[in-house]
Amino acid sequence: xxxxxxxxxxxxxxxxxxxxxxxxxxxxxxxxxxxxxxxxxxxxxxxxxxxxxxxxxxxxxxxxxxxxxxxxxxxxxxxxxxxxxxxxxxxxxxxxxxxxxxxxxxxxxxxxxxxxxxxxxxxxxxxxxxxxxxxxxxxxxxxxxxxxxxxxxxxxxxxxxxxxxxxxxxxxxxxxxxxxxxxxxxxxxxxxxxxxxxxxxxxxxxxxxxxxxxxxxxxxxxxxxxxxxxxxxxxxxxxxxxxxxxxxxxxxxxxxxxxxxxxxxxxxxxxxxxxxxxxxxxxxxxxxxxxxxxxxxxxxxxxxxxxxxxxxxxxxxxxxxxxxxxxxxxxxxxxxxxxxxxxxxxxxxxxxxxxxxxxxxxxxxxxxxxxxxxxxxxxxxxxxxxxxxxxxxxxxxxxxxxxxxxxxxxxxxxxxxxxxxxxxxxxxxxxxxxxxxxxxxxxxxx
Numbered sequence: 001x002x003x004x005x006x007x008x009x010x011x012x013x014x015x016x017x018x019x020x021x022x023x024x025x026x027x028x029x030x031x032x033x034x035x036x037x038x039x040x041x042x043x044x045x046x047x048x049x050x051x052x053x054x055x056x057x058x059x060x061x062x063x064x065x066x067x068x069x070x071x072x073x074x075x076x077x078x079x080x081x082x083x084x085x086x087x088x089x090x091x092x093x094x095x096x097x098x099x100x101x102x103x104x105x106x107x108x109x110x111x112x113x114x115x116x117x118x119x120x121x122x123x124x125x126x127x128x129x130x131x132x133x134x135x136x137x138x139x140x141x142x143x144x145x146x147x148x149x150x151x152x153x154x155x156x157x158x159x160x161x162x163x164x165x166x167x168x169x170x171x172x173x174x175x176x177x178x179x180x181x182x183x184x185x186x187x188x189x190x191x192x193x194x195x196x197x198x199x200x201x202x203x204x205x206x207x208x209x210x211x212x213x214x215x216x217x218x219x220x221x222x223x224x225x226x227x228x229x230x231x232x233x234x235x236x237x238x239x240x241x242x243x244x245x246x247x248x249x250x251x252x253x254x255x256x257x258x259x260x261x262x263x264x265x266x267x268x269x270x271x272x273x274x275x276x277x278x279x280x281x282x283x284x285x286x287x288x289x290x291x292x293x294x295x296x297x298x299x300x301x302x303x304x305x306x307x308x309x310x311x312x313x314x315x316x317x318x319x320x321x322x323x324x325x326x327x328x329x330x331x332x333x334x335x336x337x338x339x340x341x342x343x344x345x346x347x348x349x350x351x352x353x354x355x356x357x358x359x360x361x362x363x364x365x366x367x368x369x370x371x372x373x374x375x376x377x378x379x380x381x382x383x384x385x386x387x388x389x390x391x392x393x394x395x396x397x398x399x400x401x402x403x404x405x406x407x408x409x410x411x412x413x414x415x416x417x418x419x420x421x422x423x424x425x426x427x428x429x430x431x432x433x434x435x436x437x438x439x440x441x442x443x444x445x446x
Contacts, residue, residue, distance in 0.1 A: 032060045040160075113310040119210075158221060164181075184211045189203040194232050234403040236404040243367075246438070264337075
C-alpha cells in the first residue's frame with residue numbers, strides 16, 4: 001500500500017478548494033491549509049500529571065465574490081466535504097454587504113521574496129521519545145527542588161512540549177507558499193510558603209525552534225524556584241515617582257502595549273494613540289527598533305506573511321521617531337497607505353552595553369519590575385495602569401522584594417522617559433525586549 005504524504009495531501013486540498021471557489025463563481029480566493037502535531041508532558045510534584053499528543057488540521061478559505069468578502073474555516077478535509085463547504089460559502093458570501101476595499105494583494109507585493117534558509121525545522125524532533133520528554137520535565141523539577149530554600153517549596157509544576165507545524169497557502173492569482181517549523185518549550189512554575197501564610201509563586205521557561213537552543217531543564221527549574229523563593233517577605237513599596245527598571249522578560253508586556261496601536265485596524269478605527277504620528281518623535285532617541293522577519297531560527301521568522309506579501313526588514317522606530325505601521329493590504333487601501341505587513345515578526349533592538357546589574361548600579365535608587373500583574377492599557381488614549389512586582393534598588397544594589405503596587409502613565413509620555421537599554425534581549429519572545437530603564441515613572445503603593 002502506498003504511503004500517503006500528509007504534506008502533499010494538504011497542498012492538494014488547498015489547491016482543490018481554490019479551484020472549487022472559482023468554479024462556484026468567486027472572482028478570487030485565498031486558501032490556507034494547516035497541520036500541527038503537538039506532544040505535551042506535564043509533571044507535577046513527582047508525578048506525571050498529563051501527557052497529550054494531538055494532530056490538528058484545518059482549512060481557511062477567503063472568498064471574494066461580486067465585491068463581497070467572506071472568510072470561513074473547516075476541519076473536515078474529506079474531498080467531498082471540502083467541495084460542498086466551499087460552494088456553500090460562496091453562496092452565502094453573495095448575500096453579504098459589498099466592500100470595495102476587499103481583494104487579493106497586488107501580485108507585485110509577492111515579488112522579492114528572500115532566497116534564504118531560515119532553518120525553522122529541527123530534524124531531530126522525530127527522535128524524541130515519550131520517556132525522553134518525561135525525563136526533561138522531571139529534570140526541571142529536580143532543578144527547582146535543589147535550590148537553597150527549597151524546604152519552603154509547596155508545589156512544582158514543570159512541562160516539556162514540542163510541535164511540528166506546516167501551512168500551505170494558495171491564491172487564485174498565482175501565489176503559492178509553504179511554511180514549516182518546529183518548536184520546543186520547557187517550563188517550570190514554583191509556589192512557596194511565606195511565613196505570613198501567603199503563597200508567592202514564579203516561573204521560568206525556554207522556547208526555541210531547535211531543541212538544542214532551549215536551556216537545560218534543570219536550569220529552568222532552578223531559576224523558577226530562585227525567583228519564587230526570592231519573593232518571600234515581599235511587601236508593598238512606597239508611592240513615588242522614581243526610576244523604574246523593567247527586566248527583559250517583563251518588558252514584553254510593556255512593549256506589547258506599544259505595538260498594539262500600530263495595527264492598521266486600530267488606526268483606521270480611530271483606536272490608536274499613534275494615529276497621525278508617522279515621522280514624529282514618540283519616544284527617546286534610545287527607542288530604536290526594527291521588524292525583522294528574516295532571522296534564522298527566529299520565533300516569528302517567515303519568507304511571506306499571512307497575505308503572501310514578501311517578508312522584509314523595515315524600521316518601526318528610529319531614534320524615537322515612528323517610521324512604520326503594521327498595515328495589511330485591506331487597511332492600506334482604506335487609508336491610502338502602502339502595506340507593510342499584517343502583524344509583527346521578530347523585533348530587533350539597538351542594544352546598550354550593560355546588563356541588569358550594571359543598569360541597577362547606575363540608577364542608585366529605583367525599582368526593578370520583574371512582572372506585570374493584571375491592569376489595563378487603553379490603546380486609544382495611551383493611558384495605562386498595570387500591577388507590578390519586583391525589587392527595590394538601594395545604593396545601586398538589589399534589595400528587598402516589593403509587590404502589590406501599581407505603575408501608571410501614558411505611552412506617549414513614558415517612552416520619552418526611556419534613559420537606558422540593556423544588552424540582554426529576551427530570547428523567548430518575538431518582541432526580544434531588553435531590560436529598559438525609565439525615569440520619573442509613577443508608582444503607587446503605601
